[in-house]
Amino acid sequence: MDNKLSLELKHISKTFPGVKALNDVSFSAQPGKVCGIVGVNGAGKSTLMNILGGIHQPDEGGEIFINGEKVVIADPKASTELGVAFIQQEVQAFDTMNVYENILAADLNKWRKKHSLALDRAAMKKEAQVHLDALDSHIDVDAPVYTLTVGDKQIIQIARALSQGGRILLFDEPTSSLSDHEVAMLFGVVRRLKEQGYIIFYISHFLDEIFELCDNVVILRDGQLVDQAEISDINKEQLVEMMLGYQIEGNTHSREHAQDEVIFKAEHISGEKLPRDFSFELHKGEILGVWGLLGSGRSELFNTILGIDKMMDGKLFFKQDGELKEITQKDFYKHIGYLTEGRHYDGLFLNMPICQNITSSDLDQFAAKGTGILNPAKEHVESRKLIEQVGVKTPDENVKVSKLSGGNQQKVIVAKWFLKDPEILFMDEPTKGVDVGAKNEIKELIFDKAEKGTSFVVISSELEEIMSLCDRIIVIYEGRLVGEVQKADFSKESLMKGIVSQEDKDAE
Amino acid sequence: MSEKLKRFTSNNKQLLIMLGVIAVVFIILSLTVPNFSTARNLTNLLQQIAPIAVMACGATYVLVIGGMDISNPAVMAASAVVGVYYMTTGGGNLVLGTILIVLTGTFLGLINGFAIAKLKMVPMVVTLSMMTIGTGLATILSGTRGLPILPASFSNVLNKTVVIIILLVVMIVMDFILTGTKFGRKLYYIGNNARTARISGIDSENITMFTYAISGMCAGIAGVINTASIATARANMGPQSQILDIISAAVIGGVSPNGGSGRVRDAVLGAVLIVGLNNVMNLLAVSDYYTTLIKGGIIIGAMGLASYRQQQAAKRGV
Numbered sequence: 147m148d149n150k151l152s153l154e155l156k157h158i159s160k161t162f163p164g165v166k167a168l169n170d171v172s173f174s175a176q177p178g179k180v181c182g183i184v185g186v187n188g189a190g191k192s193t194l195m196n197i198l199g200g201i202h203q204p205d206e207g208g209e210i211f212i213n214g215e216k217v218v219i220a221d222p223k224a225s226t227e228l229g230v231a232f233i234q235q236e237v238q239a240f241d242t243m244n245v246y247e248n249i250l251a252a253d254l255n256k257w258r259k260k261h262s263l264a265l266d267r268a269a270m271k272k273e274a275q276v277h278l279d280a281l282d283s284h285i286d287v288d289a290p291v292y293t294l295t296v297g298d299k300q301i302i303q304i305a306r307a308l309s310q311g312g313r314i315l316l317f318d319e320p321t322s323s324l325s326d327h328e329v330a331m332l333f334g335v336v337r338r339l340k341e342q343g344y345i346i347f348y349i350s351h352f353l354d355e356i357f358e359l360c361d362n363v364v365i366l367r368d369g370q371l372v373d374q375a376e377i378s379d380i381n382k383e384q385l386v387e388m389m390l391g392y393q394i395e396g397n398t399h400s401r402e403h404a405q406d407e408v409i410f411k412a413e414h415i416s417g418e419k420l421p422r423d424f425s426f427e428l429h430k431g432e433i434l435g436v437w438g439l440l441g442s443g444r445s446e447l448f449n450t451i452l453g454i455d456k457m458m459d460g461k462l463f464f465k466q467d468g469e470l471k472e473i474t475q476k477d478f479y480k481h482i483g484y485l486t487e488g489r490h491y492d493g494l495f496l497n498m499p500i501c502q503n504i505t506s507s508d509l510d511q512f513a514a515k516g517t518g519i520l521n522p523a524k525e526h527v528e529s530r531k532l533i534e535q536v537g538v539k540t541p542d543e544n545v546k547v548s549k550l551s552g553g554n555q556q557k558v559i560v561a562k563w564f565l566k567d568p569e570i571l572f573m574d575e576p577t578k579g580v581d582v583g584a585k586n587e588i589k590e591l592i593f594d595k596a597e598k599g600t601s602f603v604v605i606s607s608e609l610e611e612i613m614s615l616c617d618r619i620i621v622i623y624e625g626r627l628v629g630e631v632q633k634a635d636f637s638k639e640s641l642m643k644g645i646v647s648q649e650d651k652d653a654e
Numbered sequence: 655m656s657e658k659l660k661r662f663t664s665n666n667k668q669l670l671i672m673l674g675v676i677a678v679v680f681i682i683l684s685l686t687v688p689n690f691s692t693a694r695n696l697t698n699l700l701q702q703i704a705p706i707a708v709m710a711c712g713a714t715y716v717l718v719i720g721g722m723d724i725s726n727p728a729v730m731a732a733s734a735v736v737g738v739y740y741m742t743t744g745g746g747n748l749v750l751g752t753i754l755i756v757l758t759g760t761f762l763g764l765i766n767g768f769a770i771a772k773l774k775m776v777p778m779v780v781t782l783s784m785m786t787i788g789t790g791l792a793t794i795l796s797g798t799r800g801l802p803i804l805p806a807s808f809s810n811v812l813n814k815t816v817v818i819i820i821l822l823v824v825m826i827v828m829d830f831i832l833t834g835t836k837f838g839r840k841l842y843y844i845g846n847n848a849r850t851a852r853i854s855g856i857d858s859e860n861i862t863m864f865t866y867a868i869s870g871m872c873a874g875i876a877g878v879i880n881t882a883s884i885a886t887a888r889a890n891m892g893p894q895s896q897i898l899d900i901i902s903a904a905v906i907g908g909v910s911p912n913g914g915s916g917r918v919r920d921a922v923l924g925a926v927l928i929v930g931l932n933n934v935m936n937l938l939a940v941s942d943y944y945t946t947l948i949k950g951g952i953i954i955g956a957m958g959l960a961s962y963r964q965q966q967a968a969k970r971g972v
Contacts, residue, residue: 495843
């Protein structure tokens, strides 16, 4: 790799109608270093990436230098040609095709045999192998991609970026769907690339990852560069404060969860694959955590109980008229809210206004009995109230949800379920892809609601979060209940105990 | 006041554009095409528009939930033939026969809906099959010699004025249900994101089924209108190519083929444009061969323009 590889941004601003997304941002990156980019949602990270990717043009006066030369990144193609490559959060792959086809998908023309339409597959495999070797990966080039793990698919994305001549690599939240083991593998790859002299940017909400992997960090807030600091010069508290512009107060809620009233009971729940024979109880006003590793059947447990996936066996009991009675899934759904893991996939109506998103959970509140005629004025009033209550940052309730930042979108979903005000709220990763500030706010909202008597069942893969949020945690492993830990005994060890003993059993 | 006006224009952009286009085209045609603006031609025109427009109303519902129903013209013909068969050969009552036409359409639509919503079949495949079923049913019942002519009282009651009133009532009622009621809002939710709709506790299955039934009902109503204008029913009264007119009326009216947006009244205006185009080419004595060619070109052009405008709006909004 040539030595003169460099990237420098000077006075980059970007104005959208009504918003200054970036304001005079300048920084540079050196090869052989991993540069973290952090900031809360809406700080300008995505805009910065879109400018480097050629999707947006910076305002007049902003300059980008690559290898010392001033460049204009007019479109995504120009960006690729300049050696800029993105490794996305959501893995983009052609699942039914082979590994080598995926790696070389971008420029198949190059691999055509002379005077023929056929592809030179032998040469393609060789080339793909070169890139995989460079990443020290043992993935078989012939394997169909659907047989691979998410982590391996991530590696293929990186190999694809390299095959296109990528030398400035931008990792955008690459670990959000990876297991611990896969994260470690990915970090190994990133370090290897760093040694080979690539310029690497690493965007993540997980600050621990920034401290583990990055050499320096660019901090953005409200479109402005707060600082570009050497990672060794700062600590986590300082970083959070620079991102937010204020200090986070410690958790003010010292909840005494003392209600013994069982409001819901699941017995012997089994799905088609996962979960298996899973039973638990939920108390009124309790925040119950469900903890397990990726693939342990956490989300499947929710989907099976709520009838999104097929329930093969099991019974649900719900407290009605002071008595715990068996209830059908359909009737149970009327009493619950379900915040899913995939915000865009099944959480929001992206092209509809905030207002109609919020009211979608319980239209009956706004419809005349019998005729079903809606009262839009009431919809607007109620959704404005909720927007204020959960703190969605928006000019008004008519804005399309797709225009909001990730954290604000998540708050819209919270607002949507608060509107219905169900007895039980199921939440699958309620703070996934949300910045530290919004994370805290969502947690506070959950505490408030629980104090008023709503029960929560929460999945989170972040240990710290689930331990600070929940009153009690049940542990799931391969779809089975393997442990239950009370608040007083929360620790990583106590949660892992159930899993470890189960793994030992499996080993025998 | 100006704020209110602004809100009104931005909420009803599509309507205003459509009205503007129709007005401009109308003025040009009145000035240039002989016989266009005669009362006779205009009532004829409205009568021709009515069946297409009514079916475009149903198509709007289906498109809004992100579905597709190409069986409409065939269902229309089948319903009309079933009803007329009952009224003539079966010696049935005219009023009951009219109701039978609408019910047959609704029933065939319900079968579409059942297959799509409950059996999870692909809309295109289901309604394509229903298209051949409908044509087959109509051909069998009308036989080689065709059905007899209905008593004159049928067409006298369902005269041009009544037909236009039917169209207006269908349009106003269906537009209101879509935009002003719980049921209508749920259609938008489903079309926007069916998975989110399900998680939000919306009974997508039944609503989808009803939507296709409504589309069939509209085909039935169109069947009544067409029966009134020819005083009988034939298998070929709903040529399969008519589905292009219906769907493009809706799409030119701003109904998104991707689901989640659009209004019934704008689709009706789209039908006015599409059928008006046929009428004008007729008046200008353009050969049938060229008519289809020109119409296809204009439809693609108009839809392309709509799609381009959407993209631009999305870009500006980032």
